[in-house]
Amino acid sequence: MGWTGKVLRVDLTKGTCAPEDLNREWADQYMGQRGLASKYLAEEMDPKTDPLSPDNKMIFATGPLTGTCASTGGRYSVITKGPLTGAIACSNSGGYWGAELKFAGWDMIILEGKSKKPVYLCITDDKAELLDASEIWGKSVWDTDAWIKTRHQDPQMHVSGIGIAGENGVLFSCIINDLHRAAGRSGVGAVMGSKNLKAIAVRGTGGVKVDDFPAFLAATSAAKEVLAGNAVTGEGLPTFGTQVLMNVINEAGALPTRNTRDVQFDGAHDISAEAMAEPSGKNGKPNLLANQACFGCTIACGRISKVNEEHYTVQNKPEYWHASGGLEYEAAWALGAATGVNDLDALTYANFICNEQGIDPISFGATVGAAMEMYEDGTLTDKDTGGLKLKFGSAEALTTAVELTGKAEGFGAELGLGSKRLCDKYGKPELSMTVKGQEFPAYDPRGIQGMGLTYATSNRGACHLRSYTVSSEILGIPEKTDPLVTDGKADLVKAFQDATAAVDSSGLCVFTTFAWTLEDIAPQVDGALPGNWSVDKLLEVGERIWNLERQFNLQAGFTAKDDNLPKRLLKDAAKTGPAKGLVSGLKKMLPEYYAARGWTKEGVPTNETLSRLAL
Amino acid sequence: MNITLKLYASLGAFLPPGSARNTIELDVAEGASIGEVLALQNVPRGNCHLILVNGIFTPPVSADGKALSEGDTLAVWPPVAGG
Numbered sequence: 001m002g003w004t005g006k007v008l009r010v011d012l013t014k015g016t017c018a019p020e021d022l023n024r025e026w027a028d029q030y031m032g033q034r035g036l037a038s039k040y041l042a043e044e045m046d047p048k049t050d051p052l053s054p055d056n057k058m059i060f061a062t063g064p065l066t067g068t069c070a071s072t073g074g075r076y077s078v079i080t081k082g083p084l085t086g087a088i089a090c091s092n093s094g095g096y097w098g099a100e101l102k103f104a105g106w107d108m109i110i111l112e113g114k115s116k117k118p119v120y121l122c123i124t125d126d127k128a129e130l131l132d133a134s135e136i137w138g139k140s141v142w143d144t145d146a147w148i149k150t151r152h153q154d155p156q157m158h159v160s161g162i163g164i165a166g167e168n169g170v171l172f173s174c175i176i177n178d179l180h181r182a183a184g185r186s187g188v189g190a191v192m193g194s195k196n197l198k199a200i201a202v203r204g205t206g207g208v209k210v211d212d213f214p215a216f217l218a219a220t221s222a223a224k225e226v227l228a229g230n231a232v233t234g235e236g237l238p239t240f241g242t243q244v245l246m247n248v249i250n251e252a253g254a255l256p257t258r259n260t261r262d263v264q265f266d267g268a269h270d271i272s273a274e275a276m277a278e279p280s281g282k283n284g285k286p287n288l289l290a291n292q293a294c295f296g297c298t299i300a301c302g303r304i305s306k307v308n309e310e311h312y313t314v315q316n317k318p319e320y321w322h323a324s325g326g327l328e329y330e331a332a333w334a335l336g337a338a339t340g341v342n343d344l345d346a347l348t349y350a351n352f353i354c355n356e357q358g359i360d361p362i363s364f365g366a367t368v369g370a371a372m373e374m375y376e377d378g379t380l381t382d383k384d385t386g387g388l389k390l391k392f393g394s395a396e397a398l399t400t401a402v403e404l405t406g407k408a409e410g411f412g413a414e415l416g417l418g419s420k421r422l423c424d425k426y427g428k429p430e431l432s433m434t435v436k437g438q439e440f441p442a443y444d445p446r447g448i449q450g451m452g453l454t455y456a457t458s459n460r461g462a463c464h465l466r467s468y469t470v471s472s473e474i475l476g477i478p479e480k481t482d483p484l485v486t487d488g489k490a491d492l493v494k495a496f497q498d499a500t501a502a503v504d505s506s507g508l509c510v511f512t513t514f515a516w517t518l519e520d521i522a523p524q525v526d527g528a529l530p531g532n533w534s535v536d537k538l539l540e541v542g543e544r545i546w547n548l549e550r551q552f553n554l555q556a557g558f559t560a561k562d563d564n565l566p567k568r569l570l571k572d573a574a575k576t577g578p579a580k581g582l583v584s585g586l587k588k589m590l591p592e593y594y595a596a597r598g599w600t601k602e603g604v605p606t607n608e609t610l611s612r613l614a615l
Numbered sequence: 616m617n618i619t620l621k622l623y624a625s626l627g628a629f630l631p632p633g634s635a636r637n638t639i640e641l642d643v644a645e646g647a648s649i650g651e652v653l654a655l656q657n658v659p660r661g662n663c664h665l666i667l668v669n670g671i672f673t674p675p676v677s678a679d680g681k682a683l684s685e686g687d688t689l690a691v692w693p694p695v696a697g698g
Contacts, residue, residue: 231664231694240624242697247623247637251690253670269636274623301697329697468698475665475696480672514696578670 001211002064002528003027004107008128010121012195013054013113017121017128022107028531029614031538034090035505035545037061037079037108041088042548044110047556051083051187052169052194054114060101060160060200061109063507064528067102067208067295070220071227072509074099074295081556082186083194084171084363084418085437085461088552091174091188092465092504093160094294094302095181100158103204115196120148120161123202133198138164140356141176148201161199162189163358168408169193170416172363172439180325180355181294186438186460187418189358216527223512223520224298230515232477237301237511238291242329243273245442246337252474252483253577254447255333256440258340258392259369260433260566263444263574267342271332275344281308287344289323299511303327305348313349313399325355330464333442334365339372340392350402357406363418366439368401370419370431371411379426386410430567436461436558445565445584446574448473450481450489452584453593456563457493459549465510467496477514484578486585490592498542505545544613547597547605551615560603563590616645618683620652621690629658649689650679658691665692 005022023040030036037059049055058080065073076098082089101109104125111121118137119130136144141163148159160177166189173189174182192198210216227233236244249255250268257265269275276288285306293300305326307314314320327335327348335347354361368390374380375390382389388404388411390397404412414422419439423432433440438461445452450469455462464470469492473483481492499518503510506525518535526533569584594601598609605615621638622630630639643652653663666673667690673681683689 232696236624236693236695237697240695244624244692244695245697247621247690248665248667248692248695248697251621251667251670251688269638274627274637464698470698471696474672476672477696480674482672511696511698 001209001530003032004102004105004208006106008106008109008123010109010111010128010130011113012111012115012119012130012197015115015130017130019126029541030545031064031502031505031525031541032107033061033063033066033075033077033505033507034079034092035501035541037077038088038090038545038548038552040110041079042552045081047081047552049081051081051086051191054195056081056191057110057112058188058191059108059110062098062102062107063505065524066507067099068210068507068528069296070508070524071224071296071298072294072512073507074297075507075509076101077504078175078183078188080188080191082188082460083190084187086556087436087460087558088549089186089188089460090504091183091185093175093177093181093183094297094509095178096295097158097160097177097202098507099295100202100204102208103206104202105204105206109200111195111197114194118196118198120199120201121197122152123200125203125205136198137167140164141358142179142356144199145179148199152201154203157201157203159199159201162192163356163406165358165406165416166190166193168406168416170359170405170408171418171421172360173358174360176355176358182355182360184360185362185463210528211530212527216524219523219527223516223524226520227298227512227515233299233512233515237299237514240273241291241301241303243276243303243327243332245329246272246332247274248474249443252447253574253579254444254483255337256433256442256444257337259338259373259431260444260568261373262576263447263579264576265337267340268337270342271336271344271347276303276305276327281310287348288326294509297509301511307348307352308345311345311349313346320349320352324352327351330441331361331365334362335398338365338369339398341395341398343395346395346399350399353402353406359402359406362441363439364402364405364415366433367415367419367422368398370423370433371415373431374423374426374428379428384411433566433568434462435565436562438462443470444574445569445586446582447577447579448483449486449585449589450483450492452565452569452586453489453493453589456565456586456590457593459546459553465500467493467500468510469493469496471514478517484582486589489589490596493593494596497546498539500542501545502538502542505541540613544615547609547613547615550605554604563603616685617642618652618686619688620656621688622656622658623690623692624695625693626658626662626691629656631656643683646682648679649673649681649683652683652689653678653691662693663691664694
């Protein structure tokens with residue numbers, strides 16, 4: 001009934017796979033996916049566990065709507081302790097893999113221990129086994145996908161796994177499924193690599209039962225009409241993708257540029273959605289070839305792109321002439337504005353390599369940006385970089401760096417540490433644009449004040465997907481707020497955080513919330529699950545999840561001191577644009593936020609708050 | 616007076632010849648409103664969802680009453696989002 005009721009527990013040390021019943025009490029309190037898996041992790045594991053030790057667990061979890069006919073109902077998340085941050089990690093992905101896991105009859109997979117040799121987990125309906133992966137260890141995500149499908153003679157199998165970055169312990173390596181959909185952040189790929197687990201291949205032939213089919217069908221149909229009729233989800237996102245934000249955020253003066261020294265990038269247009277659609281090169285074809293949907297999605301914001309065959313990156317590499325996953329906004333920002341590179345083909349190529357080898361382009365690009373600043377100020381020399389000329393704006397440096405990082409070769413091994421460890425190592429910690437060790441994404445907190453509080457308080461380190469106040473502050477969804485003021489942002493961030501935690505636990509994509517409110521989502525969850533899943537219950541579940549994650553991090557050793565931003569954002573005013581003269585108002589917002597959350601001044605949930613949320 | 620007009624996403628089709636990078640410099644009447652500038656380019660008002668003047672949000676319903684000044688940059692989008 002939404003849930004399959006089955007969990008697959010895999011002990012990689014012993015080489016065993018065993019089914020067990022889903023904890024229904026927890027499922028009723030945490031719904032599924034992000035929330036439910038976080039509950040399992042918090043209950044089963046010491047938060048102080050070394051993320052790359054066999055004692056760290058990792059959970060691949062679906063939501064109750066994953067695999068159903070609800071629009072965008074194909075999401076899954078990977079929950080573990082993140083090696084980049086030391087905080088709880090939860091990375092969410094689309095594509096088809098999550099739905100396939102549900103079709104095979106599983107709500108989630110709990111992986112523990114460490115295999116002695118490289119293996120992959122193969123699931124065919126209720127049969128699960130660990131198989132030898134020695135032939136594909138050292139191979140890319142793309143080669144692994146093809147090898148597994150060929151070996152099992154099943155093109156309908158879906159594969160989620162790591163490339164060489166995860167094997168090599170790159171601390172921001174990600175997990176890729178269906179060739180270019182990513183559980184991207186916090187280094188979940190390195191955890192998988194540390195367990196000698198190359199991939200999880202799934203084939204399912206069942207379906208997903210729901211509690212009240214007529215009610216579910218009515219709710220999902222009505223919700224699809226809302227998506228289709230909304231100008232953003234019905235037209236804007238499928239046509240232009242998330243990349244349409246490049247010029248928006250640049251005009252608004254909130255595009256972190258050249259390691260956040262500036263808030264506007266003169267090359268923004270060259271790497272934008274508009275540029276992706278323009279004819280380029282001798283053949284006159286645009287970078288963007290088509291859009292693509294994930295399982296069950298009626299929005300279809302995904303980008304399918306090609307690198308111009310004449311471009312230096314692929315001129316002699318026909319293996320990269322095919323169409324593949326194109327630039328999304330966050331990737332284009334990190335690979336472009338953060339490094340000062342405005343070469344669209346170079347960014348597309350770098351993005352291909354990130355997908356091929358399992359690298360988070362946000363953390364990678366931001367780390368290169370920090371390295372470029374250290375190279376230009378003389379902290380890093382050619383001797384340190386192995387001759388790599390890390391100058392802002394150098395496309396060649398960017399594309400060489402991405403190849404080296406996946407392989408962990410030369411200076412790539414240092415880039416693979418992430419910007420915090422890299423900047424610490426070279427004595428310039430202030431140049432790392434991170435929170436809790438994770439690089440922040442494509443919005444400057446001086447120009448969008450709510451995002452400063454979002455980054456500072458995100459439970460997985462700096463992240464835009466924990467409370468996307470850009471939606472309100474810039475785009476006016478659901479209602480417009482002023483991006484340049486701090487007033488009201490504590491409540492706004494809390495509201496976004498709680499609602500997003502609920503959406504992330506349902507199996508739905510957070511992009512639906514450009515059109516849907518929880519009023520549209522609650523009837524869909526309610527139709528799928530037993531019990532009464534009202535808007536109020538979703539908000540309660542979301543708040544419970546947020547506090548559970550917070551408790552995990554506090555027990556892991558984080559304190560209120562870690563709810564902070566890089567000094568650059570707090571001391572150095574924006575130089576141009578609407579935010580000129582402003583710094584982040586985090587110091588004012590943070591105490592307001594703690595109060596709104598029912599936490600102490602030290603950022604600790606009070607007993608009353610914990611009791612209210614049954615924690 | 617001179618202003619800079621930027622029309623993005625599907626509104627780019629309404630830019631006049633001579634535009635580049637979704638941008639054109641225009642000579643418009645002194646004190647022209649946002650609405651008047653958009654009307655001159657035949658931009659459908661119903662599609663003007665996000666309007667920024669020098670990067671500052673202006674509600675679309677205020678476009679007719681909002682006078683532009685010399686050197687202003689007017690940037691307009693249809694309904695868009697990302698993340």
